[in-house]
Amino acid sequence: MFLLFRGLLLLLTLWLSGCSSTKPAGSAASTIVYLVRHGEKDTALDPKDPPLTAAGAQRALALRDSLQRRPVTAIFSTDTKRTRATVQPLAEAKKLDVQTYDAKPVGLAALAKQIRTLPRGKAVVVVGHSNTVLETIEALGAPRPVPSIADSEFNYLFEVTIPSNDRPATARALRYGAAQ
Incomplete structure (x- = not known):
């Protein structure tokens, strides 16, 4: 009887190990890329490279709060005051440097290529502009989820x-921060 019980226990163990939900060898998780447009800008102070307004600064904090628990390992921003300020609270919370990228079409293709070389299973944040965010999504190989972003x-x-x-x-x- 004891041997029969041990045999059944062994068979049950082998069967359950075959039903495991682990991923097959060699597979890796997906990479998630979060893309946002910079927060609200104050063109009265500097029309060429405006800083964020108070509402834009609040939106930057909302971005930090929205993504703080995500496994963000890289942050990219164009080289403007408003984009860098939008992502700075998240970068500080994650203790990451903000890497700049060129928002021209060639730069977006290079950014997409760089993101695809990063370790899988992590998250990346990209901050751009109303006329570059959707183009970046396309450079990453995905269709636009909305036709355009209004100013x-x-x-x-x-x-x-x-x-x-x-x-x-x-x-x-998705949406984050205060509604407009």
Whole structure:
């Protein structure tokens, strides 16, 4: 009887180990890229490179709060006051340096290539402009989740998933911070 019980226990153990939900060897998790437009800007102070308004500074804190628990390992921003200020609270919370990128089409392609070389299973944040965020999503291989971003819209938080396999990237539009 004891041997029969041990045999059944061994078979049950082997069967359960075959039902494990672990990923197959060699597979890796998807990379998640969060893309936002800079916060509200104050063009009265500096029309060429405006800083954030008080509302924009609040939006930067909302971005930090929205992404603080995500496994962010890299942060990218164009080289403007408003984009850097939008992501600075998150960068400080994560103890990460903000890397700058060129928002021209060639620069967006280079940024997408660089993101694809980062370790899988982590998150990346990219801050851009109303006329570059959707183009960056396309450079990452995903279709635009919205047709355009109006000049008055600052609360989109786009989430692009880059699968570890050969499947295409996907994008979805979320919102964060105060409504406009």
